[in-house]
Amino acid sequence: MTALIINHLQAALDALKSANQYRQIPNLHHHERHVISEGKRLLNIASNDYLGLGSNDQLKSKFLNQLSQLPIDTVPRMSATSSRLLTGNDEQLQALETELQDWYQNAIKKQNLACSKSVLVFNSGYHANIGILPALTALPIKTLILADKLVHASIIDGIRLSQSKLVSYRRYRHNDYEHLDTFIEQADASIERIIIVTESIFSMDGDRADLAQLVQLKAKDARIELYIDEAHAIGILGDTGLGLAEETQTLAAIDYLVGTFGKAFASIGAYIMCDDMVKQWLINQMRPLIFSTALPPINHAWTRFILAKMPSLTEQRLHLAQLSATLRAAIPERHRLLSTHQETGYDSPIVPYLLGDNALTVKKAKQLQAAGFYALPVRPPTVPANTARIRLVMNAALSLDDCQRLIAHL
DSSP: OOHHHHHHHHHHHHHHHHTTOOOOOOOEEEETTEEEETTEEEEEOSSSOTTSOTTOHHHHHHHHHHHHTSOGGGSOOSOOOSOIIIIIOOHHHHHHHHHHHHHHHHHHHHTTOOOOOEEEEESOHHHHHHHHHHHHTTSSOOEEEEEETTOOHHHHHHHHTTOBTTEEEEEEOTTOHHHHHHHHHHOOTTOOEEEEEEESBOTTTOOBOOHHHHHHHHHHOTTEEEEEEOTTTTTTSSTTSOOHHHHTTOGGGOSEEEEESSSTTSSOOEEEEEOHHHHHHHHHHOHHHHTSOOOOHHHHHHHHHHHHHGGGOHHHHHHHHHHHHHHHHHSOGGGSOTTOOOTTOOOOSEEEEEEESHHHHHHHHHHHHHTTEEOOEEOTTSSOTTOEEEEEEOOTTSOHHHHHHHHHHO
């Protein structure tokens, strides 16, 4: 690099430090519910391991023991070595898609609904969100994308990659369905398709989209399709853990149901549940799928191991809900986000503790760390300006005593 580039980089990094927005990758050692950071043992209240499965050594031991019983030539491979369209497809991955489809169909059947979906697995939630929308909008159809203002960065990137002469997009105010309806009504007759995009549980605010109201909006206009990212709801909501769509009985009305394995599943990867013809189109058009080496089959074997247990984890989900509602109710009003609803309500395990100022947020995180909690500051641009917060995250491996001790330090 030239001296000019180095000087510009240094100045830009110094500006981030001055604004308390400088990021560093921490050196961590994980041990059960704790992380070891700088020699200190801290209770982990920052990860997305909502059901505590990632820190469950008994589960890990059982999985490895099952593998040890297999003939070596049948143990899932450690690498796929190529994309799925070359030699990267594998019986573990194909079985995972079938079992996910069965999961969906069983939930639909319990709700006395009639709907059939196919499943396609991806390498990550980011891969899913930057690939699905560009593939869907590659058709010669004039399309309007309407996205919630607070959707994840991966969705925003997917929307940007979808831009063309036939595709336009607008961002409606967070969970403001009157504002969304206004955009729908303003869509002229030349618009052939409207895709509404939202998360079901929002990753930084921890609140919920109103899926039932979105389904009602969809019923008003035949052009509307629903794209719902359930990344932070999968595993923790619904009778069998299929997410907010299962809990609200809106599964059949959602066109593109996206989920991830990197959070409550304690694994890696993502998926979409959609019409089979859409699946075939994605296989032919979705660049992150076509041009990425598939995940190792050993990862898919672990995901299948967790999936088999997911419907039976009701006790963990109930405990998680109790912890989360207890913590949310204890957050002082001045530290709450306006978007969160009643004090004792259970939206999700994500409980934001708002401070607003970057420096104050960093200071509070350090105070919590000194008290034995691995809590992290979240600052712009990850969240809107002046809404820096501690993102407190409950998980089912925590106890009520852990929760009360955290509340005392808040």
